[in-house]
Amino acid sequence: MANDLPDRATDLRVLRQDDWDQWYGNLLRAFGGGEESAEERELWHELADFDRSLGVWDGDRCVGSAGAFAFGVTVPGGASVPAAGITMVGVAATHRRRGLLTSMMRRQLDDVRGWGEPLAVLVASEPTIYGRFGYAPATFGVSAEIDTGRVRLSVPDGTDAVRLRYERPVDALDACESVYARTVPSRAGMLARRPGWERVWLLDAESDRGGASPLQCVVAERDGEPTGYARFRVKSQWTDAGHNGQVVLQDLAAVDPATDAALWRFLFGIDLTTSLKVRGRPVDEAWQHQVSDIRRCQLRVRDSLHVRLVEVGAALEARTYQAPVDVVFEVEDEFCRWNEGRWRLTGDAKGASCARTADAADLALSVRELGASYLGGVSLAALAGAGRVRELRQGALAEASVGFGSTVAPWLPHGF
Template identity: 75%
Template sequence: MATDEVTGGPAGRVGSTAGLRVLRPEDWDRWYGNLLRAFGGVEEADEERELWRELTEYDRFLGAWDGDTVVGTTGAFSFRMTVPGGAPVPAAGVTMVGVAATHRRRGVLTSMMRRQLEDVRAWGEPLAVLTASEPAIYGRFGYGAASFQLAAEIDTDRVALAVPDGTDDVRLRYAEPADVLEACEAVYARLVPQRPGMLARHRPGWERVGLLDPESGREGASPLQCVVAERGGRVVGFARFRVKPGWGPGGFEGSVILRELYGLDPAAQAALWRFLFGIDLTSTLVVRGRPVDEAWQHQVSDIRRCRLRVRDQYYVRLVEVGAALAARTYQAPVDVVLEVADPFCPWNEGRWRLTGDAKGASCERTSDAAELALSVRELGAAYLGGVPLVSLAAAGRVRELRPGALAEASVAFGSAVAPWLPHGF
């Protein structure tokens, strides 16, 4: 387990656990200053900085020190993440990773990642997850790209939206975002079990991340606005967004910039999307970070004028292979022996028999002959059901050792809905 002391060795030594120690409250400003510098040195608004200070779990955050100087940072928020089957599984949300430019290529990052994964294992959390500023970094530590996100710029002048029955029964009203926070959080909480990758906001403060609205981050757009969707006097959805006015030779060219949208059913979701398409004096709806299987893509009249883009989002790392694979369910029966390679966390290496179906699973060590061979990185990519094992095999990253084992396991690992991370950390 982590302590609040330097873990032995000369105080100035870095590139091993000798220069690592758990973050102390009195060191937070220096620690966070190193992180900001690693990401370019632009200061954050006071409200944003203070919220991250409040959310910091000090016993789960590490600093690398060279004498009295912070030269590396990392942390691990305590989350419960939905996995296929709907169970909330403890997961370490790896965050705020940065190394001073003066200390690159000296093993600082590797030492922090190793110590962190050892800590996560000691905490009894079978999974670690992160979003990557540079995707090339984290594969060598066993993280696999497990979900993707959708962005779009929709030409709302030329794209119409066909909505399902019941949409007209949904009432929309403007509200101050803070005034309806509790009702919006109740909607979010009901949706968490329905999609792999969603995070339960069980610690105070996380609900306020969606309300952060520093003027420096608006880029000429309005303050954050909120519309709630109601049916029978009950809130069934909400959208948070900004409006950026604009005018050109032909008239208005304003944009709606979507921050968040959640609806408890198709009609509630459609009512909110239709509203965003129709805001006066705007002609573009800017959408970022949405699920890749979201329904509005099948409701628009012209998908090409939505200018879709897909990019990586969630990276998943199995810290305890047996516990992680047993924590989720499988959409088809599976009985397969996996030969797992994991040189960074050698306690995971070896053969594991995974047996499971839609009701539950077990994963235990075995001496039986292996049927699929892969690294923990591929298991992380496939874990949430968004990346097929057959695709990884086609890329040369999974080897089939028993004919038929790959197709069986690939179907079983899948998910009926795409995994998605609803907000950053």
């Protein structure tokens, strides 16, 4: 594909092995120039897919980068849909406002379409950047700082039957990965990962701990089988009045409610601590309904996974719908023109079909609204209330909004 760069002195090309150090160095500089441990740098080098990564070069200097991991993203109905996890996007400050980012996004989406992946997803460093390329926030995460000295947790029956044990994080890795794999189909937005990703959760540079302990791990089991885990750090703090330590949760997964409650109860009760800090958890997670005082949990909600439908028809066919839908969308997509036009979606809880049609449109919207609502966490009715979806047939909005919904909130379990 020919370069489409406004400055002909620059060259957009697929990343080569011997260009990695400069390519990655440009990325680190674009994100502030912080240092990384040799272990972390080596791991990202191993995880990178060079054939799916792009660089922009000005002479012999890398001035732009963009990568795309290969994931499976769980969609409503439980299917895992191939998706490009857009990552490592950066442009040198010396080369801003010259169209480099637009050129990389253009080439990247063309490539994703060529790879046969109907979705592209990303975590946005700045949400305002990616809307013009068709991405929209589709999942949200809750962060909290829970006053465990005052807040109590009520737990369901069966919690006491769950056994917990400390394990070294490296020794528990296989058990944790088996649990994670079992949870992937349970929520839209979760990621099925390629081998090697499990090592990311063991990175534990002292500079990243914020004064807390090395990473700790607790594994939950029932009848000798692992059913959950929590990985966390403890930050010891003391005042004249006594201990004031904090538990900092890295990640937690459980295959059933009793295991989930047992892990949260454990985190609430660690000796010499009075608070629990969590980040990016599901917005409907059970502990929020088990605490005695939600106000003392200081909840904050933030956008998480941004979704872009690369192939509208294939993407809408890949998920199911919690109520029957038969609706014609008039889709606008200025960046990927192949998606523009009318699409008839028919589907229910068993499956769906989506094909081009000449029938009159029922709803008019852009590909961004389809991306926002795709995983069931953002209502089409709410988007209509914001003026971003137009109802052209009375009743179509309610029908589509209910159908696109999800019984559990979509969630991105980790960044990339």
